[in-house]
Amino acid sequence: MRQTTGGLPTTFWYLWTASLINRTGAVAQIYLGVYLLSVRHFDASYAGLVIGLGGIGTAVGALPGGIIADRWGRRPAMLGASVPAAMTMLALGWVTSQAAVLVLAWVLGVFLGIVRPAFTASIIDVVADADRVRALNLNYWAVNLGSGAAALLAGLLARIEPMLLFAMNAGVLLCSTLMLALKVPETRPAAQVAKAGPVGLGVVFRDRTFMVFVGLTLLGWTMIETNKMLPVALVADGLDVTSYGQVIVVNMALIVVGQLFLPGLVARLRQEHVLAASVMFIGVGFGLVTLADTLGAYALTVAIWTLGEMLMTVANSALTTQLSPASARGRYQGVFGCGLTAAMFLGPTLGGWVAERLGTDTLWVGVFWLGLVLAAANLAVGSARARRTTLLRAASTAVHEAVRQADTRTTGHPAHRHRP
Structure with a gap:
């Protein structure tokens, strides 16, 4: 374990913690399909379309996200897109119109996609060449660990109050963004x-x-x-x-x-x-x-x-x-x-x-x-x-x-x- 986790800079561990927080709190993203079917009572084909559009939005957002990270820096891409992503997440839990849900799912995907290239580039920037594979695998491990916890937490929140899914998801996005703003410098x-x-x-x-x-x-x-x-x-x-x-x-x-x-x-x-x-x-x-x-x-x-x-x-x-x-x-x-x-x-x-x-x-x-x-x-x-x-x-x-x-x-x- 020491060989796997030792010797990495403090900035990496702030980035790693942000990954763990975000994935643990990604309860609305994990339960979106269930929410659309059981709470909003939309049909399965529509729920699949919403999730698919969110994925397309993330793919589309990754392209300008990479350009922003290279032109203006990693921080503008990560911090500038995370806050509107949190606001969009909250809105997604409030709206009831099928058209509005489709639009917001796509917009949310775009904002989340903008963040990802800058985040990964930041990890590569701050870690020595010999340690980069180890660091990226640690981040992948945090994503999977957080996703497992989110799946359990999402079921509990959905039974209490479905809107809590979106409120918590937005809250962790804002919390991790604040931590990155305070603790992670520009790494370009x-x-x-x-x-x-x-x-x-x-x-x-x-x-x-x-x-x-x-x-x-x-x-x-x-x-x-x-x-x-x-x-x-x-x-x-x-x-x-x-x-x-x-x-x-x-x-x-x-x-x-x-x-x-x-x-x-x-x-x-x-x-x-x-x-x-x-x-x-x-x-x-x-x-x-x-x-x-x-x-x-x-x-x-x-x-x-x-x-x-x-x-x-x-x-x-x-x-x-x-x-x-x-x-x-x-x-x-x-x-x-x-x-x-x-x-x-x-x-x-x-x-x-x-x-x-x-x-x-x-x-x-x-x-x-x-x-x-x-x-x-x-x-x-x-x-x-x-x-x-x-x-x-x-x-x-x-x-x-x-x-x-x-x-x-x-x-x-x-x-x-x-x-x-």
Whole structure:
């Protein structure tokens, strides 16, 4: 545990705490579908549309969020979007019009999306290069730990007073924003400020190596998000639909127990091998759903694809830092975050379409074969990623040296490295 958590700067732990607070208090986000069905008495298709629009809004917001983080800094993006997000959350709990709910869900998603690239970039900024994978995995662990607590808390609040879901969610957003405002300084690297230039998204979209990485991650995460179709398979096997909660808890438990220690176990492996293994585990896990017919068998399938999810997260944490130039870190995180969020929409949408028209067995077999294809693709692009990482490391060293020499000429002595 000391090796996993030790040696990280204080600023990181404020960011980590903000993640834990936000996810623990994200009770309205977790229970939104239940709220729309049981409190507002809207139909299931409308509830799905609301949740889908929120996901699209988050994906859309990640793109300007990355630009803001690079142009004006991490703090303007994080602090400027969190407060209106909290206000929108409160409004979402008050309105009753279907049109208003749709609009507010999308707007809320946009504000939340703006925050994410700056938040991730801040973690990368303040942590030393050798510790970044460890730090990002700690943050992922906090998100899952908080989400598990939020699921329990949301059920309690919903029984007392549904409006409490939105009030608490808005309150924790404001509390974490206040903590970030008081404790987390601007972290944008001096090298990025010195190398100021165009801050559009073109620099990211023209980076073929990175965009291939985003595309493969999008497909891999889409596989994971097809787990939303597991209730259909459970019901088809004569199990109660509420059994989904009992089997999906395996996912959260394994991540909370194992995610902290997995980076050290795979540190000596090549990233393309880790990614290839991850999508194979995901494909096998979902492929075995075709054979599962008991609660224990379904839990085993969840355990297998969860291992793949954990491996993918470790490798992605490394690659998002290594493939993102310091001068465009916010934009790179924005595009990557957009891809992940899009998968959260595509997985259930495409999965539902295939399950309805071709059957759930076809869906799970398709996910299995997609895993094999993605494993081969990740192995094929591994050498290109390694070359790109080497070039970026050399360029970063050159920029830092140029900044150091400029400071030396200005002040008459070498600049001391500042670590927030």
